[in-house]
Amino acid sequence: MTTTIIGFPRLGEFRELKFETEKYFRNEIAADELQSFAKNLRKKHWQLVQEAGITEIPSNDFSFYDNTLDTAVLFNIIPKKVKDLAFDELEEYFALARGYQGAKGDVHALPMKKWFNTNYHYLVPQFEKTTTIQLNTTKIFDEFIEAKELGILTRPVILGPFTLLKLGQYHDGTSSQDFATQLLTVYQEVFTKLAALGAEWIQLDEPSLVLDLSQEDKALFINLYETLLANKAGLNVLLQTYFGDIRDIYGEVITLPFDGIGLDFIEGKESLALVTKTPFPAEKRLFAGVVNGKNIWKNNYITTLDLLAKLPKQTTLTTSCSLLHVPYSVENEVFPDTIKQHFAFAKEKLTELVDLDTCNQQALAENKQIFEQERIVPNKELQANIAHLNETDFVRLPAFSEREAQQTPLLNLPTLPTTTIGSFPQTKEVKLTRSKFKRGEITKETYDSFVAQKIDDCLAFQEEIGLDVLVHGEFERNDMVEFFGEALDGYVFSKNAWVQSYGTRGVKPPIIWGDISRSKPITVQWSTYAQSKTDKIVKGMLTGPVTILNWSFPREDITIQESTYQLALAIQEEVLDLEANGIRIIQIDEAALREKLPLRQTDWHTEYLDWAIPAFRLVHSKVQPETQIHTHMCYSEFEDIIQAIDDMDADVISFEASRSNLSLLDALNRNHFKTQVGPGVYDIHSPRIPSVEEIKDTINKVLAKIPTEKVWINPDCGLKTRGEKETYASLENLVQAAKQVRKELADD
Structure with a gap:
């Protein structure tokens, strides 16, 4: 098998990006200094992932603020009142993210919402009647080139068109259908430019596929990808999902000409049943999310290997979601070994993927020993108290109206x-x-x-x-x-x-x-x-x-x-x-x-x-x-x-x-x-x-x-x-x- 991840934490080992960015906010460093720092941080992260033994490495998972905002800015989905102000590129980006109040104008920050079922927040793209979707920045290309110059051929990552349209807010009587054609044109342009730069794969994140999908949703997704995949510009396209399973559209997804499909086997309750009941196509690669990208407990290798035995041979091991939802490394903690041995943060999850891929016998034996140990002594009295709770324990009296009075x-x-x-x-x-x-x-x-x-x-x-x-x-x-x-x-x-x-x-x-x-x-x-x-x-x-x-x-x-x-x-x-x-x-x-x-x-x-x-x-x-x-x-x-x-x-x-x-x-x-x-x-x-x-x-x-x-x-x-x-x-x-x-x- 091969190994990859969906994304890596971007704040840095000790939140370096936070502190440098806030220096920029305080005008203590210039934009070029911040960009230079970010370039060095990306280099450190790519090389860390490579040295851990991960065989396929993503790029464009880095962001100064939010990847959804990055995608909106890349495609010029920027409110006209902000676009009309005399901002440079970075000023405009942070004005959208944080708001702005100064000599150049007064800007309210974009709406911010929780990212699916996480404590991460994304900025909501705003589609207006005047929105003209076109390539507006070069970030995705620049970061691919940066990694290539380091000798690392990455897989660029971008939010997919279906999720981008589903997460957006629409103004002036517009709807997602009004922007689908324009959007596909610029995604096609991204494909063409990346292929010309030497990219072999592109990852399109479509977490909205794990939601309840209506017939209209399914039709939108199919129409988008039938058009987009008709000309992949020579790229292999990975459809990446996470935070659940795609039971509502799995049958349609596997018939579309994707080269890889990423499924979550941690939160995806039906993912295993989907790939076994309706066999996964032999000509496609299954990117199996088998290492938890949202929690910090060590992976149980025996359980995971049992799962992998049921998956197709053309499987790439990956995380259940981006690792931005877990800390950087257990190495930076001072827990006693008896506690530390139970944890795996982002860096350690890279090792877990490699251990599972290679069936490292020493690692498997050590892992088995950890899971055989009794970790804690249960609080029997507390457990009994919970067991004896009854309906009256959950009711406050008197009723609301009487209390209010x-x-x-x-x-x-x-x-x-x-x-x-x-x-x-x-x-x-x-x-x-x-x-x-x-x-x-x-x-x-x-x-x-x-x-x-x-x-x-x-x-x-x-x-x-x-x-x-x-x-x-x-x-x-x-x-x-x-x-x-x-x-x-x-x-x-x-x-x-x-x-x-x-x-x-x-x-x-x-x-x-x-x-x-x-x-x-x-x-x-x-x-x-x-x-x-x-x-x-x-x-x-x-x-x-x-x-x-x-x-x-x-x-x-x-x-x-x-x-x-x-x-x-x-x-x-x-x-x-x-x-x-x-x-x-x-x-x-x-x-x-x-x-x-x-x-x-x-x-x-x-x-x-x-x-x-x-x-x-x-x-x-x-x-x-x-x-x-x-x-x-x-x-x-x-x-x-x-x-x-x-x-x-x-x-x-x-x-x-x-x-x-x-x-x-x-x-x-x-x-x-x-x-x-x-x-x-x-x-x-x-x-x-x-x-x-x-x-x-x-x-x-x-x-x-x-x-x-x-x-x-x-x-x-x-x-x-x-x-x-x-x-x-x-x-x-x-x-x-x-x-x-x-x-x-x-x-x-």
């Missing part, structure tokens, strides 16, 4: 109450002080004094500008999941296991090692401290069990449902402690609720929602009626699960809405959503500062769809990644906008 006079908040989602900017000073404390360079007393002062300053600012419900700023927290994981039994933590979330933003998911329980309070100290410093209400801030699970690397030896219920019981204890200590509003964030939702709608309830929603209810089912429970969700498509979200039975839900044109509000109305809502009124993932008038306009759009008494005013997400200057200015404008709208409502 009690909470409203007690909280005594104004119309359109203002708040934030929780975190405030994590400055260099905050990060440095926390690092010093962790390294033992300062005492706990010194660190606590620092955190207390930051909280005091944060509260003072919020009171000064007139926010109604305050937060303590979360200066003691590194990450909304890692912070809780560190306080719970059952987790282990990496030092450098960073994974790209969006753009230059990396997260370091904690690892669920064993059974999870809470041995002491986690947030009570600083929540009660903050509440003691002000007469205004300060929200208690927690992360919900589904999000903690989804933003951790989960165990593979038990179900994610069981792990989530373990987390729910732990967070329930924290909720009750906060309530007992006088915290009257408690926000339990479920930012990642949608993330593990099965990609096929037929599986939504039985495989996820039927236990994920109850897991959230379990967390707050025992609180008193007077305690108001908030939750928050961000950067996902929620319209189709609105009823399930309402069933979470929170009192207030805040949503990301600023990059989605408030389309979510129509879904709320259609589903008679009972919960109070805080649609985000400005985008915190962009450095631009929204004006008072801009926020007022957004608020009025919200009020045109949602009853005034149901609406809260807040940013669309937490503020930890933003700078202080832009944060303070934006929040001041938010409060002023809310006050002006209140006055206008009162005058009416």
